[in-house]
Amino acid sequence: MDFEKAFGADIREVGKGEREGRLTHVVRAARTYPTSQADLWTAITEKQRIERWFGDVSGDFKPGGRFSIEGNADGDITSCDPPHTLALTWEFGGNKSWVTATIQDVKGGALLTLEHELPTDKESEAHWEKFGPGATGVGWEMAMLGLDGHLQLKGQPVIVAGQEWAEAKKGKSRLRSWAEAWGESSH
Template identity: 45%
Template sequence: MDVVAAAGLVFREIRSGAREGVPTKIQIARRAYATDRADLWDVLTNAERIPRWFLPVSGDLTLGGRYQLEGNAGGTVEKCDAPESFAVTWEFGGMVSWLTVRLSEHEVGSLLELEHEAVVPEELWEQFGPGATGLGWDGALYGLGLFLESDNPLDPAEGALWGTTPEGRQFMTVCAEGWAVAAIAAGDDPERARASAATVLAMYATAPGDESGS
C-alpha cells in the first residue's frame, strides 16, 4: 500500500471539551487494522511489543502505574479495561494532556480510536492547529500498520527522520491536509486552518539542523 492510501485510512475529527471548567481541544483519529482485538490490545500494551513499532517504554504498565517512553512522553495509567480501552496522562515538556485508546470489532478485524485531549492556548492553536500533535499520531498509526503487516520491528531513529524523505513528506502532506479539513469542519477559519497545516508540515518535514525546510 502506498503512503497516500495509508494516510487516507485514518478518520480525523476535532471536538471541543472541558476539564474542571477549562476549555480543551479533543483530537480523534480512527483506523481499522486487519488483526483481532486481542492481538491489537497486546501490541498496544505489551512492553515487549511496543518498542517494535513505536518507542522503548519503561515503568509499570498497569492501572495506577507510571510509564515513560524513551525521549518522549510519560505519565500515569488511569484506566485499563482489557481488551476494550485504556487511558493515560500524556506528560511532556511540562504540559499534561490526556490520551484514551478504544478498541472495537470491525469488518476487517479491529478498529482503533485514539483520543487526545489537551488544554491548548488560543494563540498556539491558531499558529499550529491540530497537526502539531496529529501528525505525530498519524506516523505512529502508520508504523503500527507496517508492524502488524510484516511483524518486522521498526527502527525508531529511522522513523524520526522518515518525515524528511520524499515518501514521508508525501504522507505528512496528506495527513496535514486531513487535520485542516477536520479543523474546518469543527468551525475553524478555513484560511487559518490551512496556514496552520502548512506551518506544521514544514516542521515535520525538516531534518534536525536544517533550517531551510527543504
C-alpha cells in the same frame, strides 16, 4: 512495508471537550487493522511490542502506574479495561494532556480510536493557534502507521524504516498532506 501506500488514519476529527470544568481541544483519529481485538490490545499495551513500532518505553504498565517513552512523553495510566480501553495522561514539553485508546471488534478486524484531549490554558492555546490540530494529529498518524507496519511484518521492528521514510522527500510530502487534512478537519 510499502510506505508509499501508507496512510495513517481512516478518520480524522477535531472538536471541543471539557475536563474539570475547563474547555479542551479534542483530536480524534481512528483506523481499522486486519487483526483481532486481543492482538491489537497487546500491540499497544505490552512493552516488548510497543518498542518495535513506537519507541523505547519503561515503567509500570498497570492502572496507577507511570510510564516513560524515551525522547517523547511520560504519563500515568489512569484506567485500563482490557482489551477495550486504555486511558492515560500525556506529559510532553511541560504540558499535561489526556489520551484514550479504544479498541472495538469490527467487520474486517479491530478498530482503534485514539482520542487526545488538550488543555486550553494560555501556553497550550498559543501552541494550538500556531500549529493547529496537525501537531497532534500527524504524530498519532505516524504512530498508527508504525503500528500497521508492526502488524503487517508480524512483529518485526519498523521504527528505523519509518523514520527514514518520514525524513525522505516523499515521506515529508505525505506528512504535509496529513497536516493539511487535519487543518481541514478543524473547520
